[in-house]
Amino acid sequence: MKTLLWSSEMQPSESIESLADNIFKLLGGTFPIACASDEFYYFPQVILEGPQWEKWDNFSSEGITEFVLKLAIQEEKLRQLASDISDVAGTIDLALLQSCLTTLREHLLEVRVWESQPTFYLSIISVGLAEAIEADDPSAKFLRAKNLPAFIEQAGRNLHKVPILFRDLGLEMIQDTKKYLHFLAKTLPELRPSLDALSKFEEKLHSVPTSKEFLLPGDQLERIIYSHLECQMDVKETINVLDREIADMQGLLYHETKNVLS
Numbered sequence: 001m002k003t004l005l006w007s008s009e010m011q012p013s014e015s016i017e018s019l020a021d022n023i024f025k026l027l028g029g030t031f032p033i034a035c036a037s038d039e040f041y042y043f044p045q046v047i048l049e050g051p052q053w054e055k056w057d058n059f060s061s062e063g064i065t066e067f068v069l070k071l072a073i074q075e076e077k078l079r080q081l082a083s084d085i086s087d088v089a090g091t092i093d094l095a096l097l098q099s100c101l102t103t104l105r106e107h108l109l110e111v112r113v114w115e116s117q118p119t120f121y122l123s124i125i126s127v128g129l130a131e132a133i134e135a136d137d138p139s140a141k142f143l144r145a146k147n148l149p150a151f152i153e154q155a156g157r158n159l160h161k162v163p164i165l166f167r168d169l170g171l172e173m174i175q176d177t178k179k180y181l182h183f184l185a186k187t188l189p190e191l192r193p194s195l196d197a198l199s200k201f202e203e204k205l206h207s208v209p210t211s212k213e214f215l216l217p218g219d220q221l222e223r224i225i226y227s228h229l230e231c232q233m234d235v236k237e238t239i240n241v242l243d244r245e246i247a248d249m250q251g252l253l254y255h256e257t258k259n260v261l262s
Contacts, residue, residue: 015081016093023074023101024048030067031057033128040123042107044100053132053143056151057124059114059158068105075101110220116162118170118205121155122177129184129191145190152197156204163214167205174202 027035028048032055035046058067078098085091107113113120125148132144162170178198185191215221218235225231225238233241 015084016090016097019074019077019081020093020097023071023097026067026070026074027104029055030063033057033124033131036131037127039127042103044104051135051140053135053137053140054147056128056144056147058154059121060154061158064108064114068108071101071105075105106223111216111224114158115160117166118155118159118162118201119166119173121152121158121201122170122173125152125177126180129180133184141188142190145188145194148191148194149197152194152201156201159204159208161209161211162205164210164212165214167208167210170205171202174198174205 024044024046025048027044028046029052031043032048032051034040034043034057036051038045058064075098078094078101082091082094082098085094128144129141129148132140135141178195181191181195181198185195216224222235225233225235231238
């Protein structure tokens with residue numbers, strides 16, 4: 001998993017520090033929830049000082065385009081900086097940062113989960129609310145709840161040609177998310193408009209154009225497994241490992257079941 005948690009202790013050099021600081025502010029400002037959580041592996045983990053609790057992640061088409069353009073400028077600066085670094089530590093830090101940004105850019109522009117996976121948004125809702133509720137700032141949960149309906153509406157607009165499997169998983173997860181919001185709304189009435197927005201999101205899923213195919217193209221899947229997840233294995237090797245782990249777990253469950261029933 002490639003995650004970066006930026007702190008004042010990470011100072012390989014002033015130039016890298018300055019660039020990294022700009023990049024992390026851009027990431028944290030655009031995707032404050034995805035970057036604050038380790039739930040979404042392809043987002044570098046960035047926790048900024050003084051979080052803006054009223055903000056939700058911007059996955060609108062316009063927002064993605066603007067972010068990628070700004071990111072490209074920073075990536076070019078990193079490439080220019082690479083030729084000036086001679087120390088090993090600086091080279092490693094720069095390579096790690098470049099790899100993280102490449103992974104994120106490919107997920108946003110090629111994999112495009114923000115257009116195809118309803119559960120992606122439902123996960124962000126749960127993570128974002130939990131983060132605000134657990135915050136030391138007593139106003140955090142109220143600020144985050146206030147703008148949740150707009151985020152849910154954005155999610156509905158973003159979805160296009162959703163695989164049937166992903167749609168069905170989304171419809172199933174919506175029921176749990178509704179229960180979660182109903183529970184929180186007992187003490188956080190600011191969430192009640194979000195329940196209406198979530199019902200409209202559910203209606204959207206019932207009518208969204210769908211596709212039968214849910215697998216990524218082979219080259220994309222290969223790159224995600226080998227490079228993005230840093231498994232250093234191809235698809236076939238990964239499937240073999242998963243099959244062995246499933247078989248091991250089934251054997252363990254069978255053994256424990258026999259012990260319980262005996």
